[in-house]
Amino acid sequence: MSLNFSKDKICVVIGASHAGVNFAFSLRKEGWEGRIILFDKDPVLPYHRPPLSKAYLTSADAIDKNLLKSAEAYDKSGIELSLGVTINTIDRVAKHVVLSDGRLQTYDTLVLATGARPIIPPIKGLREASNVFTLRTANDVERIRKAMSTSVHKKVVIIGGGYIGLETAASLKKLGASVTVLEREERILARVTAPEMSDFFEKLHASNGVEVLTNKNVVSIAKQANFNQVMCADTTSYEADIIIVGVGVHVNVALAEQVGLDIANGIKVNEAAKAATDIYAIGDCTSHYNPHYDRFIRLESVQNAVDQAKIAAAAICDKKPVYNSIPWFWSDQYDIKLQMVGLSTGYTKALLRKEEGTQIKFSIWYFKNDELLAVDAVNNAKAYVLGTKFIKNKTKIDQLKLVDPFSEFKPAALMIK
Amino acid sequence: MAKITFITTDNESIELEATSGSVMQLAVDNDVPGIDGDCGGVCSCATCHVHVKPEHMEKTGEASEIENDMLELDDHVNEYSRLCCQLEVSEALDGLVLQVAESD
Numbered sequence: 001m002s003l004n005f006s007k008d009k010i011c012v013v014i015g016a017s018h019a020g021v022n023f024a025f026s027l028r029k030e031g032w033e034g035r036i037i038l039f040d041k042d043p044v045l046p047y048h049r050p051p052l053s054k055a056y057l058t059s060a061d062a063i064d065k066n067l068l069k070s071a072e073a074y075d076k077s078g079i080e081l082s083l084g085v086t087i088n089t090i091d092r093v094a095k096h097v098v099l100s101d102g103r104l105q106t107y108d109t110l111v112l113a114t115g116a117r118p119i120i121p122p123i124k125g126l127r128e129a130s131n132v133f134t135l136r137t138a139n140d141v142e143r144i145r146k147a148m149s150t151s152v153h154k155k156v157v158i159i160g161g162g163y164i165g166l167e168t169a170a171s172l173k174k175l176g177a178s179v180t181v182l183e184r185e186e187r188i189l190a191r192v193t194a195p196e197m198s199d200f201f202e203k204l205h206a207s208n209g210v211e212v213l214t215n216k217n218v219v220s221i222a223k224q225a226n227f228n229q230v231m232c233a234d235t236t237s238y239e240a241d242i243i244i245v246g247v248g249v250h251v252n253v254a255l256a257e258q259v260g261l262d263i264a265n266g267i268k269v270n271e272a273a274k275a276a277t278d279i280y281a282i283g284d285c286t287s288h289y290n291p292h293y294d295r296f297i298r299l300e301s302v303q304n305a306v307d308q309a310k311i312a313a314a315a316i317c318d319k320k321p322v323y324n325s326i327p328w329f330w331s332d333q334y335d336i337k338l339q340m341v342g343l344s345t346g347y348t349k350a351l352l353r354k355e356e357g358t359q360i361k362f363s364i365w366y367f368k369n370d371e372l373l374a375v376d377a378v379n380n381a382k383a384y385v386l387g388t389k390f391i392k393n394k395t396k397i398d399q400l401k402l403v404d405p406f407s408e409f410k411p412a413a414l415m416i417k
Numbered sequence: 418m419a420k421i422t423f424i425t426t427d428n429e430s431i432e433l434e435a436t437s438g439s440v441m442q443l444a445v446d447n448d449v450p451g452i453d454g455d456c457g458g459v460c461s462c463a464t465c466h467v468h469v470k471p472e473h474m475e476k477t478g479e480a481s482e483i484e485n486d487m488l489e490l491d492d493h494v495n496e497y498s499r500l501c502c503q504l505e506v507s508e509a510l511d512g513l514v515l516q517v518a519e520s521d
Binding site: 025029048050051054055065066069070072073076077302303306328330332337339380381382384385386388389411 | 448450455
């Protein structure tokens, strides 16, 4: 397939992670014949981010074992990678971007895949403390591994009991650290899961020797000679050789703001990932309209990055794609595999389905009255795929059968006919 | 060194060689259409579904429980289905032929 109109055109992509890279390859597959140029300030060949806090952190692998695409793959598809480069400004009238080194790059179509960056909370003494890390880039992992290997006592305090914090806790424990997680809310994963799931993960970490403490609002850090003293509002304090901060992200919208794009919890885009004439936005940085939910949603996930990338590529190549994906996520901690589908926001009840047997295997089903919103599946891919199918088709489910471990775990057995 | 052949849904035959890594990574690095490997190889996305040539099932072995569960409701699943992120390249896979499964 070829698209003549695109022959002498240039598509510039700002951000070369899951969204930007998948977009570039999708655009080529859709038949775009012009140039495709990817910019990213990260100097490392684009890599998978989810493993950074999981298997990659505990391995001795170099990042080349964890790449999104090989260097040759970019060459073969004629995709130009410009790494270690920051974009300073966009000129929408002249249709060019200005690079940090002063160079200009013109574009016909611009794609913003600018992602997000870790929040550095305003904790007194955080900047002065030693061995403080966030975890979002390959370089972050490099530095954490190095700090771990040179630390004598390996006392780690993790600020924030979200997925990044908990995955990192599990990984560093595996590397021999003694780990304390300090969560400000009354339960971990408070923003994203039901209390039952928070409870499960709290116990999981405890049984693996990780101390998970809630209602711990870190207010200051005092740097001592060889370690940091992490102080909480309730006057308790914890020693840390290494501090990991995992308290969420800020969306990178500065460039979009500068050129007057509509911003509301991310760059606002329509169901085709379009932000404005000749400008698309994809991935973590967007607040996208999703017809399945009939509202704007911002997601931080690989699924969203990849699916929006494909949608934007198709839209630029004159297809009429509609982004109505059901979000999915996963998390690996110790030997537990958590798979999530849907969005539980606004649920009125959460039902537990526990499978028989000795292995930990269960799922939590989130309903708004009789409508299934989301499923969290623990070591239970079957529940995850069932939930996906039901949510997609808006299937009504027999809730009594669902919670009965002796009822068959199949669509036909659980659907209300 | 193992030589592995992917047959795409358009019946194109793509012959590749590797010594290590997963079969999914090999396919992704060489842009085999239909193998996306979105989750990076942890059996979370099922975007690397292949059908092993029946007489080559001995080389690969059968799908694990999680692979079967991930594919259970897939319209294109059959007894030769594997998620190729779970196949490690080794001499044992030399000569393997994989048909890329259609996606729903």
